[in-house]
Amino acid sequence: xxxxxxxxxxxxxxxxxxxxxxxxxxxxxxxxxxxxxxxxxxxxxxxxxxxxxxxxxxxxxxxxxxxxxxxxxxxxxxxxxxxxxxxxxxxxxxxxxxxxxxxxxxxxxxxxxxxxxxxxxxxxxxxxxxxxxxxxxxxxxxxxxxxxxxxxxxxxxxxxxxxxxxxxxxxxxxxxxxxxxxxxxxxxxxxxxxxxxxxxxxxxxxxxxxxxxxxxxxxxxxxxxxxxxxxxxxxxxxxxxxxxxxxxxxxxxxxxxxxxxxxxxxxxxxxxxxxxxxxxxxxxxxxxxxxxxxxxxxxxxxxxxxxxxxxxxxxxxxxxxxxxxxxxx
Numbered sequence: 001x002x003x004x005x006x007x008x009x010x011x012x013x014x015x016x017x018x019x020x021x022x023x024x025x026x027x028x029x030x031x032x033x034x035x036x037x038x039x040x041x042x043x044x045x046x047x048x049x050x051x052x053x054x055x056x057x058x059x060x061x062x063x064x065x066x067x068x069x070x071x072x073x074x075x076x077x078x079x080x081x082x083x084x085x086x087x088x089x090x091x092x093x094x095x096x097x098x099x100x101x102x103x104x105x106x107x108x109x110x111x112x113x114x115x116x117x118x119x120x121x122x123x124x125x126x127x128x129x130x131x132x133x134x135x136x137x138x139x140x141x142x143x144x145x146x147x148x149x150x151x152x153x154x155x156x157x158x159x160x161x162x163x164x165x166x167x168x169x170x171x172x173x174x175x176x177x178x179x180x181x182x183x184x185x186x187x188x189x190x191x192x193x194x195x196x197x198x199x200x201x202x203x204x205x206x207x208x209x210x211x212x213x214x215x216x217x218x219x220x221x222x223x224x225x226x227x228x229x230x231x232x233x234x235x236x237x238x239x240x241x242x243x244x245x246x247x248x249x250x251x252x253x254x255x256x257x258x259x260x261x262x263x264x265x266x267x268x269x270x271x272x273x274x275x276x277x278x279x280x281x282x283x284x285x286x287x288x289x290x291x292x293x294x295x296x297x298x299x300x301x302x303x304x305x306x307x308x309x310x311x312x313x314x315x316x317x318x319x320x321x322x323x324x325x326x327x328x329x
Contacts, residue, residue, distance in 0.1 A: 036048050158187075
């Protein structure tokens with residue numbers, strides 16, 4: 001495993017003072033850095049403490065400095081190399097589920113699931129696997145998706161819901177959250193159907209809590225999916241299994257969107273924006289409203305604008321009490 005060459009963390013005022021004293025007494029070359037309270041340099045190591053309270057370490061000497069100075073003398077706690085001891089759940093066998101395309105007018109909704117165990121987590125420790133929303137390059141998404149699929153011990157599945165199927169399901173369910181819940185449940189079911197490939201078997205499935213009620217997904221679970229504990233939480237993508245699922249889902253979405261662009265000979269911007277509105281109107285002008293259902297999510301207001309249809313008045317969102325939440329489109 002490569003040694004750490006950069007590190008950031010927050011310091012209290014007392015910790016910052018202790019670090020400054022250490023630098024002055026251990027032959028660090030003190031220097032001025034914009035917005036820094038103090039900074040010092042030594043062979044293979046740069047130390048900068050900013051006015052915001054953030055400490056930044058850089059250089060080949062970073063790991064040694066963390067292990068032998070920062071943690072024992074300044075922070076007075078040992079974390080580096082002990083994450084798994086402090087939080088054994090990091091290595092637990094589990095499923096991660098996430099989706100891509102929910103907020104994109106053009107293109108499908110793709111839901112992906114990933115099984116990880118201890119060996120998989122260790123293999124990815126320095127791979128840069130993180131929430132796909134924090135990766136701006138489609139090329140990087142593709143590279144990481146390939147790494148995920150090829151990692152020994154990792155089991156993956158993707159359920160793409162093409163636009164025509166998406167629009168049929170939405171017309172029936174009348175709720176994005178209900179549709180998402182079905183997709184998440186389908187992915188969990190698919191993964192649990194391949195339990196023989198998972199060693200050891202998963203103890204839970206983790207997904208983002210996208211609905212107000214956790215029952216939305218729990219009720220959608222199928223036979224095999226009910227055999228595993230379902231954990232829904234906000235910012236679930238901080239778990240590496242969910243982050244990996246988000247990368248696979250985004251890779252599938254980008255790939256399928258690219259196929260649609262080639263099929264129709266025009267670009268389909270991601271998300272929902274003025275550029276998307278413009279592309280939607282151009283598409284309708286070239287191919288007609290009926291064809292729009294094959295490339296777009298028709299419950300978006302963008303679809304009405306593209307067809308020159310009136311938009312219904314926007315309703316003010318209110319937190320539901322005893323009645324069921326009504327979803328904003």
